[in-house]
Amino acid sequence: MPLNLADLRVFCSAARQPTLGAAALELHLTPSAVSKALRRLEGDMGAPLFDRSGKQLLLNDSGRLLLARARTLLALAEQARLEVMGERGAIACRIAGPALLLWRHADALAAALDAYPQASVHLQPAFEDAALAALARGDCHAALVTQEAVAQRGADWPASWQCTALGSMRMLLAAGRAHALARGVPAASASVPCRLQDVLPHAFASPTHSLLCGEERGRHADGWRGAAGRTIRYWSDDAQLLLGYVQSGRALAYLPDFAVRAHGLLQLELAGSVDCSEQVLLVWDGALAAHWLREMARQLPLASTIESN
Numbered sequence: 001m002p003l004n005l006a007d008l009r010v011f012c013s014a015a016r017q018p019t020l021g022a023a024a025l026e027l028h029l030t031p032s033a034v035s036k037a038l039r040r041l042e043g044d045m046g047a048p049l050f051d052r053s054g055k056q057l058l059l060n061d062s063g064r065l066l067l068a069r070a071r072t073l074l075a076l077a078e079q080a081r082l083e084v085m086g087e088r089g090a091i092a093c094r095i096a097g098p099a100l101l102l103w104r105h106a107d108a109l110a111a112a113l114d115a116y117p118q119a120s121v122h123l124q125p126a127f128e129d130a131a132l133a134a135l136a137r138g139d140c141h142a143a144l145v146t147q148e149a150v151a152q153r154g155a156d157w158p159a160s161w162q163c164t165a166l167g168s169m170r171m172l173l174a175a176g177r178a179h180a181l182a183r184g185v186p187a188a189s190a191s192v193p194c195r196l197q198d199v200l201p202h203a204f205a206s207p208t209h210s211l212l213c214g215e216e217r218g219r220h221a222d223g224w225r226g227a228a229g230r231t232i233r234y235w236s237d238d239a240q241l242l243l244g245y246v247q248s249g250r251a252l253a254y255l256p257d258f259a260v261r262a263h264g265l266l267q268l269e270l271a272g273s274v275d276c277s278e279q280v281l282l283v284w285d286g287a288l289a290a291h292w293l294r295e296m297a298r299q300l301p302l303a304s305t306i307e308s309n
Contacts, residue, residue, distance in 0.1 A: 003044060005077055008070045010037040011049065014057055015067050016137050023057075071138040075288035091119035091292055096131035097144030100211045100239050101280060104169055104258055105144060105300075112299040116292055127214035135161075135283060141293055146212055147279035160287035164297045170257040171223050171276035173199070174265040178249030182266045191267035199268060205234035205242045205251040212278065222254040223276035 010027060014034060017023040024031045038057075042049050049063035059067065095102070095109060102123045113119045124131075124140055128149035135143045136158070150163060173194075175181045181202065185192050206222045209215060219232060234245050243259055245251040252268065254276065260267055282300060284293060 003073070004037075004040070005074065007037045007041040007044075008074055010034055011041055011063075012067065012070055012074065012138065014038060014050070015059055015063065016139060018056065020057055072288060075138070075290075078290060091116050092122060093119055093292075093296070094122045094124060094140040095142050095144060096124040096126045096134045096140040098127055098131070098212045098214075099125040100256060101144040101146075101169070103239065104256060104280070105166060108166075108300055109296070112296040113292070115295070119292070128212055129214075132283065135285065138288075141289075142282050142284040142297075145281055145283060147281060149213065150281060150283070158285070160285050162284055162286040162289075162297070164282040164284070164300060166280040166282055166301055168277050168279050170278075171254045172257050172260050173252060173268040173270055174246050174255045174260045175252050175268055176247045176249040176265060179246075179252070179266075180249075181252075181268065182249075185266060189266070190261070191269050194268040194270050196270065199252060199270065200230055203231050203233040203251045205236065205245040205253040206232045207237045207239075207242065208235055209237050211237065211239055224254070 010023070010029070013026050014020065014023040017026060020031050020034055020038075024034045027034065038049070045062070045066065047062045048060065049066060050057040051060050052058075091113070093109075093113060102125060106121075106123060109121055109123075113121060124134065126134060128143075128145040131140070131143035131145055132149065132153070134140045144166075150157075177187070179202070181192075181194065181198065204224075206219065206224070208218060208221055210217055210221055219230075224230065234242075234251050236242055236245075239255070239259070242253045243255060243263065246253045246255060246265060247263060255265070259265075282297060284297060289297075
């Protein structure tokens with residue numbers, strides 16, 4: 001009996017969700033409809049796919065074997081549909097990655113899909129390891145991560161995964177134009193040399209966790225490498241809130257270069273500071289990529305370069 005693609009979609013959702021109810025919520029179905037689809041699929045396969053414990057669904061060996069095949073079948077079916085429909089196809093592009101990188105590349109992602117007027121872009125905030133895990137599960141089409149995150153995977157890297165380089169992102173020590181350190185600096189100046197003793201008397205805003213990998217790093221989470229102590233008055237793991245503190249002149253903070261430029265902030269060039277640059281990559285599965293995803297990966301580096309200038 002041929003497999004029902006709708007049932008396979010239900011199965012893939014149930015495989016990544018902790019409970020049947022969570023899968024039903026994700027699929028906008030009733031728990032009863034999800035349960036019936038799973039029972040129907042198990043009947044078609046001639047074997048149970050889950051070990052059921054209360055409300056939990058745990059994949060068994062048969063389920064894990066089917067899951068790898070199911071993701072491939074669904075990807076091929078989606079690719080065939082879009083190739084037949086062309087630009088009329090309703091693409092739902094899903095990109096996972098740290099909020100900081102999604103913020104950086106949101107416009108470029110949209111521009112890379114301009115050729116598909118029916119496309120929608122779903123940006124899913126997730127720290128780097130979680131974004132790569134989502135790609136492996138088939139929960140997203142691509143992941144935005146840094147070169148360091150890729151290097152840390154080492155040999156644990158699927159052979160079909162491909163990386164598209166999107167340039168670098170630097171974290172800069174920034175001050176608002178209303179800040180005391182900006183007084184007397186011409187409005188046309190984008191940066192000003194600064195000494196450590198100049199910045200230490202002023203309040204800082206900082207995250208407690210790395211905004212890329214999510215690792216808790218406390219007072220060094222923003223890239224600060226100074227041996228001398230500083231006063232961090234405002235704490236937030238939201239880059240937009242850090243930006244707000246800098247814009248108001250209340251605090252200094254490390255912010256991405258694109259945000260410093262876009263908001264007319266002043267870069268403080270701290271003598272002897274470590275260069276906090278990250279190489280950004282779009283990671284995608286070449287074995288499952290539809291034509292639109294390959295085109296996006298081809299156009300995105302150019303769109304990202306234009307956006308950063």
